[in-house]
Amino acid sequence: MQDFIYASLPQRVRFGRGTLAGLGDELERIGSRRALLLTTPEQAGLAAAVRDAAGGRIAGHFAGAAMHTPVAVSAAALAELRRLDADALVSAGGGSTTGLGKALALRSGLPQVAVPTTYAGSEMTPILGETAEGRKTTQRDPRLLPGTVIYDVDLTLSLPPGLSAVSGMNAMAHAVEALYAADTNPVIDLMAEESVRALAAGLPAVIADPQDGAARWQALHGAWLAGICLGNVGMALHHKLCHVLGGSFDLPHAETHCVVLPYALACNAPAVPQAMQRLGRALDAADAAQALWQLGSRLGAPRGLAALGLPESALERAADIAAENPYRNPRPLDRPLLLALLRQAHAGDPPRPM
Numbered sequence: 001m002q003d004f005i006y007a008s009l010p011q012r013v014r015f016g017r018g019t020l021a022g023l024g025d026e027l028e029r030i031g032s033r034r035a036l037l038l039t040t041p042e043q044a045g046l047a048a049a050v051r052d053a054a055g056g057r058i059a060g061h062f063a064g065a066a067m068h069t070p071v072a073v074s075a076a077a078l079a080e081l082r083r084l085d086a087d088a089l090v091s092a093g094g095g096s097t098t099g100l101g102k103a104l105a106l107r108s109g110l111p112q113v114a115v116p117t118t119y120a121g122s123e124m125t126p127i128l129g130e131t132a133e134g135r136k137t138t139q140r141d142p143r144l145l146p147g148t149v150i151y152d153v154d155l156t157l158s159l160p161p162g163l164s165a166v167s168g169m170n171a172m173a174h175a176v177e178a179l180y181a182a183d184t185n186p187v188i189d190l191m192a193e194e195s196v197r198a199l200a201a202g203l204p205a206v207i208a209d210p211q212d213g214a215a216r217w218q219a220l221h222g223a224w225l226a227g228i229c230l231g232n233v234g235m236a237l238h239h240k241l242c243h244v245l246g247g248s249f250d251l252p253h254a255e256t257h258c259v260v261l262p263y264a265l266a267c268n269a270p271a272v273p274q275a276m277q278r279l280g281r282a283l284d285a286a287d288a289a290q291a292l293w294q295l296g297s298r299l300g301a302p303r304g305l306a307a308l309g310l311p312e313s314a315l316e317r318a319a320d321i322a323a324e325n326p327y328r329n330p331r332p333l334d335r336p337l338l339l340a341l342l343r344q345a346h347a348g349d350p351p352r353p354m
């Protein structure tokens with residue numbers, strides 16, 4: 001039994017199939033007539049469907065969203081927003097596009113409608129990571145939280161299997177770490193366990209048939225819950241390591257989460273028996289860390305930091321950086337333990353007790 005604080009974040013979520021059709025109503029609700037649409041260059045083709053759904057409420061389209069929200073891209077998008085005299089932001093895409101929407105909301109005060117198309121979960125959080133001159137800084141601010149989120153399962157059907165696997169495991173990491181967050185609460189515990197269950201069931205079915213709408217629904221449902229977890233409680237060892245590996249060694253975001261998660265959990269396992277019990281139940285496994293490693297393999301996801309291009313010689317420096325400013329973690333961490341974890345994650349074999 002543990003005292004807790006529970007505060008819910010003010011957000012409106014539409015979830016289902018074909019829900020993009022409700023975009024016009026959502027823009028009407030927030031009084032928007034001239035929204036700026038944001039996408040990546042790769043998803044510029046979404047614009048026609050979004051414009052159709054918005055019923056004449058899209059004033060322009062900025063198709064330059066990029067990974068890790070570079071401030072130069074945000075500046076260019078802000079100039080476009082001002083030129084068009086836009087009154088709202090519609091971000092349609094993965095975490096990179098949602099990040100650009102948040103960066104613009106912070107600079108302009110405009111309301112956001114997020115239309116997520118991956119499992120990253122950024123749309124449910126008041127968190128933004130921005131990059132300038134090769135450095136990533138992260139902030140948490142209530143103004144960053146999108147007020148409206150439209151989850152349309154149909155928009156995820158085009159997410160390639162490889163990306164679906166790693167993006168889904170990125171979501172899984174949010175839920176896993178929420179289960180042992182220092183500031184967790186009973187509501188988040190329930191959501192996190194259900195998220196793990198939904199992702200573990202949905203992702204293999206998505207990989208078996210990326211057009212399976214029911215599987216896509218289940219995976220997106222799990223990702224939504226995981227996003228709520230990430231937005232509500234603090235993260236620990238796993239997220240810290242991923243931020244170090246992404247920020248200082250330029251490893252790809254979702255892939256890194258997917259590789260590191262089983263090892264971070266194996267490391268924390270002795271300190272978090274209740275979380276391990278919930279995870280074991282959700283994954284239907286005696287050892288949740290092993291089960292996550294096996295799930296990654298089953299999804300055909302990359303195994304090991306070596307496979308992501310990290311040279312073994314980088315591990316010492318990664319351990320140094322991770323040890324410098326550790327996030328709050330249930331198990332006390334020191335450099336030798338971090339290095340042992342990183343060595344296991346580098347090789348990519350099944351996790352061993354640490």
Ligand code: NAD
Pocket residue numbers: 040041042043066067068069093094095096097099117118119120121122123125127128129155156157158159160163167230253254
């Ligand atoms: P992403 O947004 O970079 O998307 C990867 C690629 O997939 C892009 O080319 C994109 O256009 C394409 N894509 C996305 N959805 C698609 C679909 N349905 N069909 C076809 N192609 C599609 O990747 P991501 O993993 O979603 O996001 C990663 C970024 O999000 C990172 O910068 C990370 O830091 C950030 N993030 C932030 C938070 C937060 O709370 N602030 C949470 C998670 C991730």
